[in-house]
Amino acid sequence: MPEPLAKAYVPNAVEKRWYETWEKNHLFNANRPEQNAQDATGRRALDKPPFVIVIPPPNVTGILHMGHALNNTIQDVYVRLHRMLGHEALWLPGTDHASIATQTKIEREMRAEGLTRHDLGREKFLERVWEWKEKYGDIIISQLRALGCSCDWRRTRFTMDPAYYEAVIEAFVRLHEKGLIYRGKRIINWSPLAQSALSDEEVIHKETDGKLYYFKYPIVGSHGDQPEYITIATTRPETMLGDVAVAVNPDDDRYKRLVGRMLILPLMNREIPIIMDGYVDKEFGTGCVKITPAHDPNDFEIGLRHDLPQINVMDTHGVINENGGRFAGLDRFDARKQVVEELQLLGLVEKIENYTHSVGYSERGGEMVEPYLSDQWFISMKPLAEPALRAVEEGIIQFHPERWVNTYRHWMTGIRDWCISRQLWWGHRIPAWYAETGEIFVGRNEDEARAKAKEAGYNGSLQQDPDVLDTWVSAWLWPFATFGWPNATPDLIEFYPTSMLSTGADIIFFWVARMIMAGIEFMPSIPLKDGSPRTKLRDLIPFRDVYFHNIIRDQQGRKLSKSLGNSPDPLDLIAKYGTDAVRFSLLYLAPMGQDIRFAEASCEIGRNFANKLWNATRFILMKRDEYKTSHPKTEFESEDTELMASGEQRMANKKRLATRHSLLATENATLADKWILSRANRAARDVRAAFDRYEINEVTKILYDFVWRDYCDWYLEIIKIQPDSIPLAVEILEGILRLLHPIMPFVTEELWHALTSEPESVLLGRDDYITPDEGKIDDEAENAFLVIQEAVEAVRLVRSTLKLAPSKQAEIIVQPRGKILDVLESGKGIVERLGNASSLKFEEGTVDYSSKEYGSEIRARVRVFVKIENRSPEEQKKERERISKELERVLAQIEQSNAKLSNPGFLERAPVPVLEKEREKHQSYISQAEKLQASLFELT
């Protein structure tokens, strides 16, 4: 027997209990068809189409923030929805080792103990990180559970699992064999803080106030008394120590005569040539560019073209090295000062201007990134990008919102090679071994590398590359490595490609684009389910729909950040408002493609709504008991008889909104019954459409309005006077709980069980979603009911202005405007009850009752009079004011309408229905105005 429900919804206990029950009943577990044969419930067809999401793996070091809360709620909603829609729904969870983030974190921790990673050495350091991972790595996972995430936890993956490691290495080796991975000396982004290379994507460019320095470089062979100079402009004076030339544009007449001559590089006293290169912009600065191949990517290219030396003047910490002469040992910023000062002393500084330019900073450490010449590993991206771009442009993968396709295309067409080596320890170590001869052997393991070496005739010792791979080199394999790639596992064959990906647009390049490339590149080796080769793009891509979720900001529109202290902890919100409330509120606030301005108080939307639902159910339970007492033979779903029914019969009974209601609707249904059925099916239909369009906030709005406005405000009031509608009200509520379950799983599961008395092992989360019955969408009924609502609202307004106590009954007269008397009659009880009438009279005609005795209100289709006993002069005055204001409004509308109707263009070209409506409207306004005038007259 269900216990009576508490007066208000208290989420905490309910949530914990149901989450455990779901897990105990394996609700979240997805199986392949042959595994489903053993499914104890036996309620499902065996061969269900899969619906798959792989989670964007949070960092192991991570803790749940609002962005996670939103993103994972979205994923959970879709997984739960599809589970109810009859799919084998799989949400695969996991975490990312987050090479640089994690290592930075641990090193910071160690610094507090006065240790660096070098004190420990590689092995001990890694041990420490693993310890940390074992200890704290599950925090984020447990937080996802608190959010209600219905992940298949058995399948939890970590990007450094042994099997995952194999996938990463396999992918590396394959790309290397194809010639798409190479090692080269390039200018890369160097993070002096992390002591590592970074990819272009890990560098944030910010407008930075700096200076533009103009330096004079003396020309060799100038006359002593009038030395000739060339003036160059630079923003980074310290790099001049590594200058190897000065370049001018070949078409620049100012400098043509100087080409081929040599300059003396000040401070270093080195002779450097003047060269020509088309890269140089004549208009910028002086038209002369100093060339520092080791410290600027453009200069590097120019250096290659002109066969110039590369002089690296900095060490990995951003400190000037021995190539910087006497500046060696100075930090890069100190060196800058020093260089400028010394040049000033020599009179070689022409001028210094303020200059704002874009400077790269490390995404992670925040420090200024140094363009740095070093040996790194790269992936050639162009060949991978081409089919990946096609997949999106042809719509095989769809982005929501679609506009991100532009961004994607832009990046893909201008894609550059990906620097994948990191001078870190935490991560996948690069599977390359160096011979003493300098040769490099890449293999899946040392043995394989050794074998290759032997083949090449080398038998000496091998040293593995000390570097690890960029985190994203493992992450881009996520949609298939998690299923066992490179092995053609049954899971991989069954569940790939996944269905949707939900993620932030900020990682569209880091991750989304690269996963698409990786899928297309690596999946052809896995056959399709029927054993045929996987060749079509649609079978290779990692997912079909990509949803880019909102960015959450604070009320001032700032990004949420720990340092600003404006980042609420989702778990605190959950504790305070309940998981369902937080989920619902976030989605309610999240229009597609828009940022969210979030304030904690917003959670009240969801909390209040959950509570409303709770109380509506409480009320229904009460009413149902009453009804059962008076109608002992009534069968309510799931009780008694249904418990004994077979699984199949139960199945057939499930689509209640569509089937069982039809009985009620056709035979004894009242106007209100038809109306609520119509509204319910309309809501169900619109919800499905909104889900399909990925407009989840629309889903929440539809359901919120339907439940609160239609069902609670009107229908629950109506069943108080129409007890025969109670069974329908019960079923509508049951449908509401189904419709809401993906979004608010806890409260709906709890209430559904209270309502149906199903045993705990029968779960709403495993049951069917509502299939709308469009045949029940009844415009006529909705229109008719609108008349009733109008009448009730008019009465309420009059009562309110008359200051009639709600408890006080009053005599009411309603005049229909138009042929709607029968409609009014059909809703008589409703008007009576909701208007709290002592007597209610419908009368045709336009009799004016004295404004002294009656308060009145005129609406489009009704005019109502409410009897008053006596009114003070003051109240009369107020009433007059109200009426004249109303009259003003109506007159304005007449004016507007007149303008339209006297416009020949409108009469000629507007479609007939529009014209008709306008005429009706006009008539209606005129009669309204007349009535109002009459009332006003009476009151004076």
Next chain:
RNA sequence: GGGCAUUUAGCUCAGCUGGUUCAGAGCGUUCGCCUCACACGCGAAAGGUCACAGGUUCGAAUCCUGUAAUGCCCACCA
């Protein structure tokens, strides 16, 4: 420098394919209510030249073109 978005009630935002769900919701405010589910509630009200300027159209918050403000992304001009 290029691209994308946003600008509607005091606040946060709906308003998809131009014409009675086109000026809306929630919060806040004001008034009245412990009306036998809910004060996390019920009923009612006040509040907006729909950023600005043009244009298209019989008709524009809605379509087009500019302008301004704000935000985001991309870009090797020293």
